[in-house]
Amino acid sequence: MAWREELLRLLPGRVFLGEEARAEVSGDLSPVRQMRKLRGAELPLAAAAVRAQGPEDVQQLLRFAAAKSLKVIARGGGSGVVGGVEAGPDAIVLDLRRLDAIGPVDRASGVVQAQAGCLLGRLEEQLEAEGLTVGHYPQSIAVASLGGLVATRSSGQYSTRYGSIEQMVVALELVTPDGRLRHVGRPPRRALGPEVLPLLLGGEGTLGVITSVTLAAWPLPEAEELRSYAFEDFTQGLEAMRRLTRAGLPLGVIRLYDRDDALHGFPGLLPDAGLGALLLLSCLGAREVAEAGAAAADRISAAAGGRRLGDAIGRQWLASRNDVTEWDRYLSSGILVDTVECGATWTDLPSAYEAAIQAVRAVPEVVAVFGHAAHAEATGASLYFTFAAVPLPAGDAAELQHRIWDALLTAAAREGASVGHHHGVGRVRRAWTWRERQEELELLLGLRAALDPGRMLNPGALWPD
Numbered sequence: 001m002a003w004r005e006e007l008l009r010l011l012p013g014r015v016f017l018g019e020e021a022r023a024e025v026s027g028d029l030s031p032v033r034q035m036r037k038l039r040g041a042e043l044p045l046a047a048a049a050v051r052a053q054g055p056e057d058v059q060q061l062l063r064f065a066a067a068k069s070l071k072v073i074a075r076g077g078g079s080g081v082v083g084g085v086e087a088g089p090d091a092i093v094l095d096l097r098r099l100d101a102i103g104p105v106d107r108a109s110g111v112v113q114a115q116a117g118c119l120l121g122r123l124e125e126q127l128e129a130e131g132l133t134v135g136h137y138p139q140s141i142a143v144a145s146l147g148g149l150v151a152t153r154s155s156g157q158y159s160t161r162y163g164s165i166e167q168m169v170v171a172l173e174l175v176t177p178d179g180r181l182r183h184v185g186r187p188p189r190r191a192l193g194p195e196v197l198p199l200l201l202g203g204e205g206t207l208g209v210i211t212s213v214t215l216a217a218w219p220l221p222e223a224e225e226l227r228s229y230a231f232e233d234f235t236q237g238l239e240a241m242r243r244l245t246r247a248g249l250p251l252g253v254i255r256l257y258d259r260d261d262a263l264h265g266f267p268g269l270l271p272d273a274g275l276g277a278l279l280l281l282s283c284l285g286a287r288e289v290a291e292a293g294a295a296a297a298d299r300i301s302a303a304a305g306g307r308r309l310g311d312a313i314g315r316q317w318l319a320s321r322n323d324v325t326e327w328d329r330y331l332s333s334g335i336l337v338d339t340v341e342c343g344a345t346w347t348d349l350p351s352a353y354e355a356a357i358q359a360v361r362a363v364p365e366v367v368a369v370f371g372h373a374a375h376a377e378a379t380g381a382s383l384y385f386t387f388a389a390v391p392l393p394a395g396d397a398a399e400l401q402h403r404i405w406d407a408l409l410t411a412a413a414r415e416g417a418s419v420g421h422h423h424g425v426g427r428v429r430r431a432w433t434w435r436e437r438q439e440e441l442e443l444l445l446g447l448r449a450a451l452d453p454g455r456m457l458n459p460g461a462l463w464p465d
């Protein structure tokens with residue numbers, strides 16, 4: 001591959017051809033891949049890894065790749081869970097982690113700019129030292145990059161208060177496949193015709209390579225009041241969650257766990273009897289606002305059949321909410337653990353939850369499945385399911401995963417749910433995505449053709465074949 005020699009000369013010090021360097025960036029954390037890796041399977045490797053140090057490196061690489069008809073896969077933190085990054089010998093992985101400078105903060109307006117490879121946790125640490133927050137708290141906050149979070153349309157634990165990524169991003173800098181550096185969007189909102197920015201969120205590395213992200217930032221709240229309540233069953237809990245969300249309270253987080261998810265997350269802290277579902281919430285803001293919100297939450301929850309539980313549950317959630325250390329233990333011992341999220345309106349949430357759980361339970365290899373509702377907003381919320389399944393000794397984990405996802409998403413969609421909420425599409429969710437988005441596909445393909453006519457960027461991800 002003579003092009004590799006040329007690339008070494010074009011981007012000296014940025015191109016890595018060694019096996020270890022390529023292995024480090026050739027995939028993400030999707031469970032099937034992770035399982036194979038932990039169990040010693042050989043995984044495909046990218047042809048080269050390029051570690052960009054500035055937007056101009058990205059421009060040079062994309063121009064070079066276009067001229068040579070090479071494929072390029074952008075990679076941020078590599079924390080994706082749906083195979084958004086999956087490179088073989090026909091692709092170059094563009095590693096953006098060195099693009100991690102944090103720009104000046106406009107404190108008065110609450111506007112912060114940082115390069116796309118900056119990890120969100122690092123940005124938050126710096127902002128919090130200045131009394132600010134973007135308010136984006138995905139469980140992967142320590143390992144996900146700003147570019148990846150934008151490219152996957154991510155959503156964090158406090159989305160009810162701060163919104164999901166689309167409510168946070170106010171401008172982007174990106175390199176399109178023609179090698180041009182483009183600046184899109186600016187705060188505050190405007191009415192100067194259609195905006196391009198929203199069309200680029202969720203591109204999953206197929207519409208351009210994001211090099212810088214500008215986000216809105218808020219003052220850290222003065223107080224947070226946590227509450228938890230027991231409900232008889234998930235449906236009763238959902239009705240309480242609906243009323244609480246739509247009552248105009250200063251909610252930060254609000255999550256409803258089914259019984260098994262609650263037992264898994266809060267062992268030893270739950271009442272012995274009478275718990276069919278657990279609702280956890282917080283109210284945020286100026287102290288008197290947070291306190292008044294929590295008092296209203298007590299009243300609304302009680303009216304909906306809730307029983308207030310002790311404060312230890314909320315404290316435990318805050319302390320352990322990002323801990324996923326048990327996962328690798330299961331995967332390495334041959335148990336496929338995975339999560340699937342979808343979204344539904346308040347009207348459809350109860351039946352979508354029930355149908356999805358029943359469909360997964362009916363798959364013979366499944367040994368456990370539980371779920372929770374979160375990311376509540378005016379019109380609905382997400383459902384998030386965790387399952388564990390044991391592939392037969394000769395079984396194919398990818399086939400099993402597909403069968404379980406198919407059972408779950410087909411059943412939920414039949415009840416009106418949308419087949420994805422915040423993990424993106426990658427290579428795992430494509431089949432169900434385009435079944436749902438058939439009517440929008442033609443318009444979106446037009447956008448892709450305008451930006452990447454040669455399909456150079458991340459082929460195989462997001463779009464149907």
Ligand SMILES: Cc1cc2nc3c(=O)[nH]c(=O)nc-3n(C[C@H](O)[C@H](O)[C@H](O)COP(=O)(O)OP(=O)(O)OC[C@H]3O[C@@H](n4cnc5c(N)ncnc54)[C@H](O)[C@@H]3O)c2cc1C
Pocket residue numbers: 028029073074075076077078079080081084085096116117137138139140143144145146147148149150151152153154155156157203204205206208209210211324422423424426458461
């Ligand atoms: C334990 C765990 C918890 C998680 N919790 C959450 C959660 O709470 N909420 C949530 O939304 N997600 C969550 N995720 C999923 C994951 O963290 C997100 O999808 C995240 O946005 C991925 O960011 P990344 O930088 O790691 O992207 P990567 O995995 O590197 O890439 C993801 C996709 O984005 C593209 N991409 C990456 N960087 C760029 C760029 N600069 N320009 C263009 N395209 C780019 C890639 O090509 C790929 O298609 C979780 C994952 C794990 C492992």
